[in-house]
Amino acid sequence: MQKRATFFIFVTILVIMIGVFAWRSNDTPSATSATTNKAELSVVTFGMLPYGDHTYAIIGAKQNWFREVGIDLDYRSIKVEEIVPLLKNRNLDVVSTPPGILFSAFDSAPDLVSFVFGDVFQGYAILSQPDLALSSYAEFRAAGAAPEDAIKQVVSQMRNKTFAFPSEAAIKPFIDLVLEKGGLQRSDINALVLDDPLTVNAMRNGQADFQVGGVPSRLVLEREGFKVLLSSIDFARMAEPSADSKELASILQNGWATTRKFYQERHDDVLRLASVNYRIIQEINDNPESALAIHMPYLSEVTGQQFTAADGKVIYDSLNPFITFEEQREWFHNTESPLYYAYVNGAILNTFISQGIYKGNPPSVEDVIFADDIYLELEKLKQEAANALQEIERKGGQALETGKYKEAKYHFQIFNYLDAARLAKEALQSN
């Protein structure tokens, strides 16, 4: 009897759980969006990495901004290892990813391209044990040290101490730069190479004196009171405007990527996606509180960590500042700026080339980065839309009452310059 009861209880629990699963699986994130006429919408499957700089699309998704431009965004959280397979096998149309992933996978996946940028990742940082009471780069600079001297003084504090870091290729340029600029060799530190989460535990148990890792480890350790001594933005500010400037390899221009096929065959959707990207970024800059109110709960859910609005402010202000459409003009027009897209991405590419990862011919920046083309195209469309709207406004009267004019004006305001130009021209022709 007891045995039968045990078996019965187990089967009951199993059935309940399977029922819960069935209930839960119907409540997928993209299924909770407001309904519209699905026949008019173009479905785009979208993958987001579980980090602050790759989940911001949720701000647009929750407010139906993608639907407003005719896109039904079917989004989900994915892992770094899934980016290339999911794009290659067409299981996802678009993913949010650092271009470095695409550069490093070029040999096996040469048709993946980055078509729009959103933020600058400047989150690599050297953290130290709080009880060592060391001085940071900012503190040395405040005391009057020149940038190069301040870096040397900060890094000299690491001599003969234990430094924990992961083995990922992406972080190696930053580590090499720290040691080089600080005047240290690898032999001057006790290197502790561990998985990123294990570097966190090495700091917690005092095994390591210093640490550098990805954003998750930085957020966790900063939250627990470990001190930031030096970060990648400190180097980037000293960079020369050239792809050979090693300082630029420590920062990234993050954005969204797709396949060449999608880029070519669904080019209008690419332009509309880019427009929503810029709309979201404008919102983050203009109304950070309302952006955080949507972004942080989603980030918490997909990471399993509670991110408050205060944590979000750190992400927006320090780790991954989001750069608006106007501000990105510098990235695509100003060849004197270190942040010119070809220099930042070229520096990353040069790092991979110097590591000898390519079996065949290495790619060029233009083989992978299409964000410049999309930006320039949006600028052209913006000008066309502005000209047509101005023409209509010069006519005045009834011309300003037409639905197409109003719609064109609205799409212009939300960065959807493709449809703004089209509608404005149609409105002009019908008047």
Next chain:
Amino acid sequence: MLALEIIGRICGLPLLLPWPSYIVTVSLPSLAVFGGASQPDLGIALLSLGSHLAVTIWRIILGVILGCAAGFLIGSGTFLLARRCSGETILLALLRSLPLFGLIPLFILWFAGREIGIWMYIGFSTAIVVATGFYQAIINIPSNYLLQAKLLGATPLKQFYTVVVPAMAPELMGTVRNILGLSWAFSLGAEYTSSGDGLGHLVYLSYLYADMGKLAVLAAVYCIFGLMVHLVWSRISAQLTRWA
């Protein structure tokens, strides 16, 4: 548990070495964040944990059924091949030598994050273990059983279900018990690298953010349910082979 509680409290580093009461009162409610809660909440945490557990169990059930079917076919096919040529054990030895966890990236590439990829991985790993067990169970049947059955006039089919199947049963029960334990590990591996839900996915995120408390909770869930499955299967297999 008491020792862990005392040692953990003495160390005083709950983020590194959480003690049992900390795990239950702090880490377990914190799982509510996976259910969209803005604050730790035990109810939402259990519901969220339950739904992810249901996903994992569902995948294990499908994968094990697929794997057992494929394993039986491979095992019996190997046995039939053995009656005609030698070297059949090399095939099984090669299959057994495959590093199962090392194949996960291959399955990610082949199936690119689709649900079927997880089933196929669990099924493939299960099939290898079952095929070996099945083959061993067949060749371990004493030959005089079959001889006597033949002498008594049993047809091959009758030999199969009156002699072969009952003789294999005790060994197969052991094989299935192994699979039911290993399937949790297979599901963890598959979900860790290529899934957006399931217990393995929660383990991935908890590890990513070095959340030792959540990892301890998830480890406990794996242990508890693995043990439950083991106990239930022991009862079932004892009933099925009560004549042995």
